[in-house]
Amino acid sequence: MTKKTFKISGMHCAGCVRKIELALTKTTGVHAASVNFATESALVEFDEQIVSEIDLAKAVESVGYRLDVAAGETETLSIKVIGMDSPHCAMIVEGALKKLDGVKNTDVDFANQRVKIVFDSSVLSVDTVFKVITDAGYKPIKEEAGTEDLLDKEKIEREKQLSDLKRKLFVGGALSILIFFGSFPEWFSFMPKFLSNNWMLLLLTTPVQFWVGWQFYSGLKLLVKYRTADMNTLIAIGTLAAYFYSAAVTIFPDFFTAGGIMPEIYFDTSAIIIVLILLGKYFEVLMKGRASEAIKKLIGLQPKTAKILKNGKEIEVQIADVVVSDLVVVRPGERIPVDGKITEGDSEIDESMVTGESMPVHKTVGGAVIGSTINKFGTFTFRATKIGKDTVLSQIIKMVEEAQGSKAPIQRLADLVSSYFVPVVIVIAIATFVVWNFFGPVPAFNFALVNFVAVLIIACPCALGLATPMAIMVSSGSAASRGILVKDAASLEIANKINAIVLDKTGTLTEGKPQLTDIVAFEGENQREVLRLAASLEQRSEHSLAQAILHHAAHKEKVELYKLEDFKAISGKGVRGFLQIESQKIEAHFGNRALAADIGLNTAPYEDKIKKLESEGKTVMILAADKKIKGALAVADVLKKESKEAILALKKSGIDVWMLTGDNDRTARAIARQVEIENIMSEVLPDKKSEKVRELQAQGKIVAMVGDGINDAPALTQANVGIAMGEGTDIAMESANITLMRGDLMLIYETIALSKRTMRIIKQNLFWAFFYNSAFVPVAAGLLYPFFGILLNPIFAAAAMAFSSISVVLNSLRLKRAV
Structure with missing residues (x-):
């Protein structure tokens, strides 16, 4: 059987999945087929001896879709995409990439801002992939460096993004305050008159619209070039509508006053909306940094250098230069560079960052050490067994990243709604404009424009998209730290x-390993002597029960063993040997009832005590020396x-x-x-x-x-x-x-x-996101106006939209607290 993933073209809804799966599973030789609507791919398990890839393609084609059979040189590219921080952004990037010829499969993980793309390098170049991502409004970084370097690049890009947002917020905020004061001279009579001039307001608003709000125009490029839309498209259309209408009123006033009505201008609406949404974006970027702290802390723990022994000399090398079987020296206070086993020395090691256990763990020769944990006291040497991506820490980072990028079943509904959300909102906005323009009160156009902008701005696919993955991201990171x-x-x-x-x-x-639990002395013997006799007999045995007794004798009671001669292991029964006790050589036996019976000893007087121990799930061994029963020892996996x-x-x-x-x-x-x-x-x-x-x-x-x-x-x-x-x-x-x-x-x-808390937070997030969008979009469209005379100002719509995303992130961050 062969398992293979194929790209499927032509799917336009979740209903297509079932049709394709049925077509494939009905094909002779196909064992199983699973179609993924999100990635537009099919995982097919089939027998190559019975059915070929061409046959699979024909089966899919028969129901109206296309299955792409591999051709040319296939290349896999992993890209970090800065700014792709919501499922909706991921959908936009994925949609743009899938329109490229030569793309076979895409795997978009917004939680870790990563895209993996499988493509035919004879048809498509890496530069084209990067250009498409840039055109969509995001910053791509190729993942070719080490994890540490990539983290540094990502940090630089995030800091650059925050710095850019801060500068734009400062300029946009200052200009928006002046625009607001100038737009309402009746409220702010103390402001200079020239500030209320429409030409001055146009001059002040233009840099806010086209410089401060520049990032939103990637949404227009998506609409024109890739025939898809995102949140940026809504903001760009909404603010540009307000801006260009106000600019037209300013430049051609006579055209608008011909009917005898003084038209309104909405420069304040356009400018303040842009600033408020950018402010929300700024806080979102800041808080998302906090949400992914766990994985960054783990990556930050990795040491950059190691001290290795070469020809008897200690030399310091970069962590990437350590190879398996190298001898590595670690001193007190240093982080252990890679995974390995101690060959010399011992120490107390703080493994809390991996295991969550606060107490240091004592390690001796043969003990396993984990890379990036902290050596507390002793100096020791260990042999490297795992390096690079094979270390425990690297595996933990990989597992946490995969968990953060995976989808919970509850997310499917939110993803499905998000995929249709923006086009539906644009349709609602256009319908709102048409209805208000033809049936609204005078001035109908003004009402139509304001409500059109409010609908576009109030809609928030981000809150809906972030509801589940943000909680999963924080929860899995929080779990890893424990x-x-x-x-x-x-x-x-x-x-x-x-x-x-x-x-x-x-x-x-x-x-998981036996331990000595009870020592019972018979016939006036003391427990320490019974232990000494039993341990002396077992000193050459390799049985796990013997090791438990020897460990107890050496480490807990610290008894000195007698000299053992003529040792013999009796299969299935126990051991026999001669012990040198003072000047005498005494024969001793240690084992089960069958061994005692073989040497003619009666265990009946001691059976009550023996059976009591056995009833507790313990293995009991009887000690006899010089033909007398001296005691019994019980061993159990405690x-x-x-x-x-x-x-x-x-x-x-x-x-x-x-x-x-x-x-x-x-x-x-x-x-x-x-x-x-x-x-x-x-x-x-x-x-x-x-x-x-x-x-x-x-x-x-x-x-x-x-x-x-x-x-x-x-x-x-x-x-x-x-x-x-x-x-x-x-x-x-x-x-x-x-x-x-x-x-x-x-x-x-x-x-x-933690799972229960996570699901509770996800349900809260989804409820508020659904409630917010389903309740406020109709209000923005003016549904309450005929009954209560209520309209939603686009400025308040922008503030509410920004708050909705922030509230989802803040609610998810509550999962960082201990259970």
Whole structure:
């Protein structure tokens, strides 16, 4: 089977999608087809042995569309587009690019101001692509530099944009105040008379109209050259209508006074509208900078240099010159340059920027270190294992960017409305002008013009377009700073609906490695001596249970081991050896009941204590020395300290919590009892985990699966939302929708809480954006005038329009606060 994306031409509405998908799926050899109206492309999975690309093209052509089969040299170009900061802007850029010959596919991500374009380089040049984007009113930057350089370029462009807006606002604001005073001499009698002269007002308004408001004329270029329209088109048409009418009244006054009525002039309307909208734009640019702070902070954390060892000498190199297997030296207070494993030394490392964990983590030889984290105390050397785009930090940045650029299902409605919004508003504005001009009161033309301008200015596709993606952008950035990485916006939306969570036991609920939990001494022995005997016997064993006992003996009790001779591992039962205790050589055994029985020892007197430990889900091993039972040790994969708290929080939220494990039912129930989980799936083989998730989904549950191992990957993929623990395997993280960068189960509760807050903010944004546009456009058209005598002044329309976008951004920024 082959999966391939094709460009589709001729789609004009969402209804076309179904027709094309049906045509493709009915074609023999096609396994699946998914058509994307937004990108005008089709992802087709087909058997090349049965059906060719030409056959696919014919199938699509049969229902009235065109599927482009690749030809010539295909090139992919990634461009940063400064100023493309709303879905409507993205639609304009995408629309302009798609009209170019040779374009095969476009992927527009407004949240990160990025466009990826796949094109036939034999037909289309990069310069032409750049020219089209510039013509549309945006600033393109080719993404060929490193992330840091690109960030610097973007910052320079943003600062330049803000500086330009500030200068224009200062000049435009000063001129608009004079124009306003001059337009109403009856209110401001103290102003000089010459300021009220129409020629003076024309002189003052012209620089505001054509210099301060220059950026809005890209909308006219779009209309003429690409037969599409955006918000700038509305502003340009509206303000130019007011300006040219007023200029005509000034230049040809006799023509307008012929009917005996003194015409009004609207220079103040034109100038003040431009200044108010630019002011809104200025604040929007400022606040959008804050919205994307999280990703900029992450990128800013990357060190620029590293100290590496070459031929025994320490040399400082640029971070780009570090290669895998280089030995890197890090001193206290320095940032770790790349990912790697410690080969010499130890230290406390602050990993809070990646995991969200505030306490430094102790790392020793063999410990993994993450690039860009901070070395607190010791000096150490590590071997580089991942560099450049493969480091953990680079992967986090990529995941956050992808999440910010992805679309939540709830956004589809807003996008669909936005795509038709501007043309509909222009039609409403023209209809308003015609109705008022022919049926309005005297002076009908003046009423018609004012209401025409008000309709064009009040309409705000930006508020509608920003409602969902701005909240997703802030939310995913905020989540990343807490150690929660969301792969896409859809996952963030679905997490809000979760009503069942399946937790894999090992490594998720538990620490994932056995620990010594109990030491029981029999026959008057003391616990320390029992531990010493058991650890001495296990010192040559490689079994994971042995390692747990040895770790406890060495690091917690710090006991000195006896000399071990003639060691033997007895398969499935335990170990045997001779211990040198003082001057005697004593035979000792350590293992299960079967081993005790083999050497003729009766465990019956100790069974109560042994069974009690086993009922708690622990593995019990019996110690015998010199043919006498001395004690027993219990080892278990212990629960994480926050497991119980997290499960109680999830249950209080009304979520069913399930534990999934391969353990036998008795052990599983013992673990579940400790964390108050009633729903247990025990003795589940690794390949059956996804089936268990499917069973819950069949009951109508929205299921989240939480796991950390390779064998969890199918279940993570099957679940509505897959959540991987960041301490787990790369495969688990790739299969999951959400990755938790530290093993704290409370992050699951935080993720769901954040999703609920995000959806609440999105719904508020959409409500106000829809309400604003649906309520105020009719008011601007003069619908209330016949009943209440109310008309909307275009100046107030401009202020309201600017405020609507700002309110959406401000409301979304509330997500930066902790859950």
